[in-house]
Amino acid sequence: MTQTVPFGKKFKETYFTNINPQYTAVNHGSYGLFPDKIFHRYVEEMKKDLYNPDNYVKVQQPETYKKALQTLGEFFHCDYRNLALVDNATTGVNTILRSFPLDKGDKIVYPSTIYGACGLTIKFMVNRYGIEAVPIELVYPLEETEILSKFEKVFKEQKPKIALFDVVISMPGVKFPYEEMTELCRKYGVLSLIDGAHCAGLNPIDLGKLRPDFFVTNLHKWLFVPRVCASLYIDKKHHRSVHTLPVSHSYLDDNSKVSAEDEENWLVDRFTFIGTKNFASIAVIGDCIRFRQEECGGEQAVYDYCHSLAIKAGDAVSKIWGGPVLQNKAKTLVSTMVTVELPLEQFGLSITDFTGNYVETIEYVFGREFQEYNTYVPVIVHNKKMYGRFSAQVYTELSDFEVAARKVVEVFNTLADDPKFRKLSGKSKL
Ligand SMILES: Cc1ncc(COP(=O)(O)O)c(C=O)c1O
Secondary structure, three states, X not given: OOOOOOOOHHHHHHHOOOOOOOOEOOOHHHHOOOXXXXXXXXXXXXXXXXXXXXXXXXXXXXXXXHHHHHHHHHHHOOOHHHEEEEOOHHHHHHHHHHHOOOOOOOEEEEEOOOOHHHHHHHHHHHHHHOOEEEEEOOOOOOOHHHHHHHHHHHHHHHOOOEEEXXXXXXXXXXXXXXXXXXXXXXXXXXXXXXXXXXXXXXXOOOHHHHOOOEEEEEOOOOOOOOOOOEEEEEOHHHHHHOOOOOOOOOOOOOOOOOOHHHHHOHHHHHHOOOOOOOOHHHHOHHHHHHHHHHOOOOHHHHHHHHHHHHHHHHHHHHHXXXXXXXXXXXXXXXXXXXXXXXXXXXXXXXXXXXXXXXXHHHHHHHHHHHHOOOEOOOEEEEOOEEEEEEEOOOOOOHHHHHHHHHHHHHHHHHHHHOOOOOOOOOOOOO
């Protein structure tokens, strides 16, 4: 549990040598990245597969799957038999929404800031099954109490069947009061479906205490598991009501009779194999957790470093950009991701110019970031303001965020100078 190599540049040079040294990697939150040791373990596992695919898939894979669940059960402080492994958070949310028995007219409540793919899954449920969507408008910055009371009002007045909410919202990258929300769901008899795409490896989590109905977390984002891999928690009482996506060999009717032992292992047996794929990620989950314990000093040490770096990074970017960190009075919004306003006026641009050309402009910004500046800072418009999101990770240090922030300024300067986008005159003041 003692970390020997300091986090930041040195840690990157020691453990993350696959990252392009010219690339300013400040966007861990989007796709994750994993250390060299895990890469080698992953390749080893692929070799085991290639050595004898029949044995690997038929014999080893079910054992590896169960072992991975047991490791995760300890990691999440819950019974491993309440866990399943799926490809990603989107699949996890889809698995629940598309198989749990929801009736026409059942209401699903969710924040307006919900991840795009999940929002569209709800739209599909509305169109195909007549589920009623109840979005709750969230305009940040907000206090947690404000968010909770908005949901409570809807819980009381509209009696929704299920609530879908995040641990950390994608954009803007702010922490959501998911623990209090889970409690609120319990109080009002609303099913809780938690999208923890950003959770495992981002902050320590105790599912035994949280006791949600459904919870999915990507392991390939913050936990250093190679893509693709996510863990889906399903409360015991719902095991029979959820089916794999795709429905596959393991399908049993909701009311099938099985032995007591099979009942205990219902979820494990259903989700172990639902189609051919690469299983190497599952095999290295334990190695990832071990790497984090042995080389990083454990989950709390990782969180403490990344959270305090995100705060410092936010302040540094704020100085460069001249806009505030997206934060509330209680200071609960920053996790290991931080979101900072980029005031457009300084580039001679206004938000209305920007939103008028939203898709084109976003493509321009991201294209320039990639091709000319070797970085990627996701930007969005929220509350009529432009924001950029930064992710702190053990291989980053403060200077990475300063460099990335300056690169974004250059991108916006070129954008403002481009007659195609410039609606107002004036040069950057930065
Ligand atoms: C809140 C949230 N939910 C879901 C997802 C989707 O994750 P995946 O693409 O791994 O399914 C993301 C991705 O960033 C996210 O931020």
